[in-house]
Amino acid sequence: MSEAIQSGAADDSADIPSHRELVDETLVKLYFLTALAFLTVSMLAGLLMALQLIRHNPLQGLELFSPGRWRMVHTNAVAYGFLANGFIGALHWIVPRLTLHPVFSRKLSWFIYAAWQAVVLATAGGIVLGEAQGLEWGETPVWVDPVAQLGLLLLAINFMPPIARMKGPVYVTLWYFMAMFVWTFLTYAMGNFVPQYFVTGTSAGAVGGLFIHDLVGLFVTPLGWGMMYYFVPILLKKPIWSHGLSLVGFWGLAFFYPLQGIHHFLYTPIPMFLQYGAVVSTIAVELVVTTVIINFFGTIWGSTSAVKTNLPIRWFYTGMIYYFLTCLQCSFQVTLTFQKVIHFTDWVVGHAHLVMFGVFTMWIMGMMTYLFPRLLNRPWYSQTACEWHYWLSSLGILFMAGDLTLLGLFQGWSWAALEPWDVSVELSVPFWALRVVAGLAMFAGLLVFMWNLWKTWSSVPEQQSSPAAVPAAA
Numbered sequence: 001m002s003e004a005i006q007s008g009a010a011d012d013s014a015d016i017p018s019h020r021e022l023v024d025e026t027l028v029k030l031y032f033l034t035a036l037a038f039l040t041v042s043m044l045a046g047l048l049m050a051l052q053l054i055r056h057n058p059l060q061g062l063e064l065f066s067p068g069r070w071r072m073v074h075t076n077a078v079a080y081g082f083l084a085n086g087f088i089g090a091l092h093w094i095v096p097r098l099t100l101h102p103v104f105s106r107k108l109s110w111f112i113y114a115a116w117q118a119v120v121l122a123t124a125g126g127i128v129l130g131e132a133q134g135l136e137w138g139e140t141p142v143w144v145d146p147v148a149q150l151g152l153l154l155l156a157i158n159f160m161p162p163i164a165r166m167k168g169p170v171y172v173t174l175w176y177f178m179a180m181f182v183w184t185f186l187t188y189a190m191g192n193f194v195p196q197y198f199v200t201g202t203s204a205g206a207v208g209g210l211f212i213h214d215l216v217g218l219f220v221t222p223l224g225w226g227m228m229y230y231f232v233p234i235l236l237k238k239p240i241w242s243h244g245l246s247l248v249g250f251w252g253l254a255f256f257y258p259l260q261g262i263h264h265f266l267y268t269p270i271p272m273f274l275q276y277g278a279v280v281s282t283i284a285v286e287l288v289v290t291t292v293i294i295n296f297f298g299t300i301w302g303s304t305s306a307v308k309t310n311l312p313i314r315w316f317y318t319g320m321i322y323y324f325l326t327c328l329q330c331s332f333q334v335t336l337t338f339q340k341v342i343h344f345t346d347w348v349v350g351h352a353h354l355v356m357f358g359v360f361t362m363w364i365m366g367m368m369t370y371l372f373p374r375l376l377n378r379p380w381y382s383q384t385a386c387e388w389h390y391w392l393s394s395l396g397i398l399f400m401a402g403d404l405t406l407l408g409l410f411q412g413w414s415w416a417a418l419e420p421w422d423v424s425v426e427l428s429v430p431f432w433a434l435r436v437v438a439g440l441a442m443f444a445g446l447l448v449f450m451w452n453l454w455k456t457w458s459s460v461p462e463q464q465s466s467p468a469a470v471p472a473a474a
């Protein structure tokens, strides 16, 4: 199925602009490379923190490398440096090809690229120098916040015009993207300014809870699903199973997701009606997610061999299975009964890695595996290395999430039995050591991928004028 048909813009076929007029490939490549660089930094920071927890910190005593600071670098570099750059790079490919209109301004695209990297670097630098803002996931120093807010506005200004100029019905991918531009702008403002300047105490906690969750649900999730709705039909060469169901997923997310953030703070002094509301809307989201999963498995039905033969599809569908597992996990952990055991334990850390790495990183890696050969106009140097990247990453995260989930239960039971705190720490150490092993496997996967990319880049290009010659449906 062609992208023009997906977008409903097929009537314009007489004057379809060329791929080169639509897509700034250099910028897409740059975004992807920058994303990989930040992922490397983030994983090294994660390993540092993980080693600290098993009392083997190699940089002991160096204030600038204190694990507390690098834990924040770990999460911020992953969210704003890796996921955001990976997704924005893909937006520069998808939106112009789907709408058949270029972004509002290429110069603005380059300005946003530079400004965004300045924001991420200033955030990392500010955190390392002890300037972190005291808000979970909002650690971007206060002097960076207005610049990041402006960057999000400019992003919307650059991508909305091609969508607005498009003719015909709007494909679900673009529904997700349009909503994301608005939601992310509002979410960032809410999380970084409201608790800092306008409310305090439990109210600030409640807003912080909304922010943490909306960052995942209204920024990363619509980007991720929007991209799956774009790439999966192209790669499988067939339409999405049910357009109606895809809209149920979109509106369900829009309606229920913003209400659930307070589930991060169950059993706190935040009023109980808000906590109950968050529990109910979280369970509602699980139902919505199930419809989305059914839609994608309905789509691959009859073509399941693609999981073996088509590596990007395998990355995407593995991510979807992990997504389902994360949500299943969530529907247990959101109940007050379960919270009594797992609150504050490593169960939550396992859950966070399963969704951030197991789902969104897997999807970005699948996209990169698909797009790099088109951007570089040559096949992957080594298919074996591509396979290694996939297996090290997907098994590494499964191992890490399983390890931490189990540990969370043991920690919770130890605390519930009123055992002394240090008993739970001692029992955690072997599990934390296994986390290092899993992390090293995931990191090794990344190194293999970057080596393969380097070798691919330095190999001879194929005899094609441009990746545009690679058909959209390939």
Ligand code: HEM
Pocket (backbone or CB within 6 Å): 042, 043, 044, 046, 047, 049, 050, 071, 074, 075, 078, 348, 349, 352, 353, 356, 357, 361, 435, 436, 438, 439, 440, 442, 443
């Ligand atoms: C080399 C692989 C990795 C290792 C060893 C690692 C390790 C860690 C450690 C030790 C923490 C702190 C846990 C604590 O405070 O108890 C953490 C937190 C976190 N990491 Fe990683 N990590 C890795 C990769 C990643 C990746 C690739 C992502 C995202 C794509 C990620 C997302 C997160 C998140 C979201 C948290 C915060 C969890 C929470 O606050 O509940 N990590 N990681």
